[in-house]
Amino acid sequence: MAGQANKKADADTSPAGTDITDAVDFEIIELFFFAYRDFTSDPDVILEKRGFGRAHHRVLHFVDREPGMTVADLLDTLRITKQSLARVLKQLIDSGYIHQVAGPEDRRQRKLYTTKEGKTLARALAEPQSRRIAEALAKTGPGARDTIKRFLAGMKTAEEN
């Protein structure tokens, strides 16, 4: 009884039917909304102290996780525009959390790295989120982590390239 709800198909429009097809999964939709709402609010307290917002968090996070990534990589990951990124990135650089290095092959590129302070902040921001995840997984039961991973990966739009 697991994998059949995605059939939707049936063009019949059953007159007396209105069977499965119509079922919209409001329950998961809402749970997902509340889960993400609270998950993202965890680091807000820390960010506010530094005068940063969630946009800074995302940039710092990905640069920390993928050292040496370029501005173009970041734009692609975050799916925002150059100007939106420029603002927060500049602030992170000016504040000493991220630094740039001209690409060794292509010197037009700016490879991005977190500084020591950047790493510390990135870790501090990830920590409460990680704790929330660990607690939720623990409550869910053994083996949950693998299921969650697969589900979340499946929710992401597949990349073409």
Add this chain to the structure above:
Amino acid sequence: MAGQANKKADADTSPAGTDITDAVDFEIIELFFFAYRDFTSDPDVILEKRGFGRAHHRVLHFVDREPGMTVADLLDTLRITKQSLARVLKQLIDSGYIHQVAGPEDRRQRKLYTTKEGKTLARALAEPQSRRIAEALAKTGPGARDTIKRFLAGMKTAEEN
């Protein structure tokens, strides 16, 4: 190396103490980010046609799901301020997607309901999200839905009242 990574373990690095605690679950953090990013982008196309944004979607969704909810209920659910809500709610009312009724017991209240058009739009917006969920669940495997439900519920901050 699949389902045991939630014990954080590794332990090394630490001289004698600080073992478990340090591991931060970057993997789930990122998967959650990408999953939500793409999940919320589904309805954007439909919203744009009507000149609405995600804020309108959230209001419409909850009013549709809980007919008769008051403005105060909505503020509590969305965790935004009265003024933020007022803007989008007014637009939804003016456009004929939501209507208000003075509370029968307490006539200061404005009970909110979706109109026929509102229900239709709410359904149209939920549909692609629901499809995405169904597909992700199907790929995840049988029994996944219950695990996901428990996990997402666990990610939400518990309410005091």
Add this chain to the structure above:
DNA sequence: ACAATATGTCAGCTATGTTGACATATTTTT
């Protein structure tokens, strides 16, 4: 040389969040 690319920056707009103050109608308390 010329074209393309990676990045930076300027100006201005929009959506959605915020605060604080105040008005109105209604209900509750004194």
Add this chain to the structure above:
DNA sequence: AAAAATATGTCAACATAGCTGACATATTGT
């Protein structure tokens, strides 16, 4: 009945983080 509290609406002003389009600079590729 008068006063206080509550639910909602609204005004003004502001902040953050998206967006577009245009253009400048350095560098690389043809």
